[in-house]
Amino acid sequence: METSNCSFEEVDHLMKSLELVVYVPIFLCGVVLNVMALLVFCVFLSKWSESTIYMTNLVLMDLMLLFPLPFKMHATNHMWTTHRRWFCSFLESLYFIGMYGSIYTIACIAVDRWLAICHPFKAKQLRSPKAALGTCVVVWVAVLVSISPIYSFRDASHEDFHCFHGFSRKVWRPVVIVCVEVFGYVCPALVIVCCSVQTVWTLNKSGKLSPQSRACVRIIYSSMCAFLAPFTPSHLAILLQFLVHQGVIQDCKTKTRISLFLQVAMCLANITCCLDAVCYYFIAHEVRKPKYFLRRSTVSQGKATHSSSEL
Structure with missing residues (x-):
């Protein structure tokens, strides 16, 4: 590829090999881990809690992100004919729905846990399996509506093309990029970090951490890692x-280095499908006593309220 006498052929050649090296293990591990997690949540767990509903939704988002990867690997080394343009847009839509659906589901998990630990009295009114399911439906609708314009992000042309590459200039309009950066990353990042910090602080403030509390802290840190590590770069x-x-x-x-950085970062962002598996591991232990944290937080907050009233 060349732009204004600046060649990107070396970058494109490097990415053809690198994407295969990265995508193959991510796809294989991601499919195995997410299918296993889906079986655990849907078959082996007898009761659906708020946590399992959110995690099941995260599994579905990860699978939607994984599905287009074989086509993405094929498109890296092969040109697609023009009659596949709509199919390409469909695959790109699935890919970005999975990516940003995962981001917002992780944010929902952070808010749900923050409510349960930091505001246990309000959590009794606001948290429920139905509320969690309704929130997941809202996430799906919001992401589907937000991603729908992607069908206009490819110029009408009769030439062969590389799917997942060569978007039209409409993609790089300021309004599109501002929305992607602010609503696709910055806002969810602020929600996740703020809720996670407050939740860990509340757990630490309660005194010596029990094994269940330490497990909750591990869940919080793993969720932050599953978000920040792939999506920040x-x-x-x-x-x-x-x-x-x-x-x-x-x-x-500089433009060449940025092009390489972009393609490598987007390539590695798919590792979120495997990082989420860490959350699945911890959540499987947490749901054994789903009301433990809420019960303990209620007692702790009640003690704090009683102490304050005596001052």
Whole structure:
């Protein structure tokens, strides 16, 4: 690929090999881990709690992200004919639905846990399996509506093309990138970090951590890792590539490095499908006593309220 006498052929050649090396283990591990998790949540767990509903939704989002990967690997090394353009847009839609659906599901898990630990009295009114299911439905609708414009992100052309590459200039409009960065990353990141920090602080404030509390802390940290590790570099790379398209960055060497950074970051972002498996492992232990944390937080908050009233 060449743009304004700046060649990206070396980057494209490198990514053809790198994507295969990264995608194959991610796809195989991701499918196995997520299918196993789906079986555990849907078959082996007798009771559906708020946590299992959110985690099942996360599994579905991860599977939706994994499904297009074989086609993405094929498109890296092969040109697609023009009659596959709509199928390509469909695959791209599934990919981004899975990605941003995972982001918002992880944010919902953080908020749900924050309610249960930090505001146990309100949690009794706000938390329920029906509320969790309704929230998941809202996430699906919101992501589907947000991703629907992707069908217009490819220019009408009769030439062969690489699927998942070569989006039209409409993708790099300021309004699109601002929405992606703010609503696709910054807002969920703030929610996840703030809720997680407050939840851990509340658990630590209660005194010596019990085994169940330590398990909850591990869940919180693993959820943050499953979000921050894959999605921070990719959205930083999108922002830098946006600056390239806006003409803010014009140096050819810098543009080449940003192109490589973007493709590597987007490639590694798929590892979230495997990182979420850590959350599945911890959640399977937590649901054995689903009301433990809520019960303990209620007692702790009641003691704190009683102490405050005596001052």
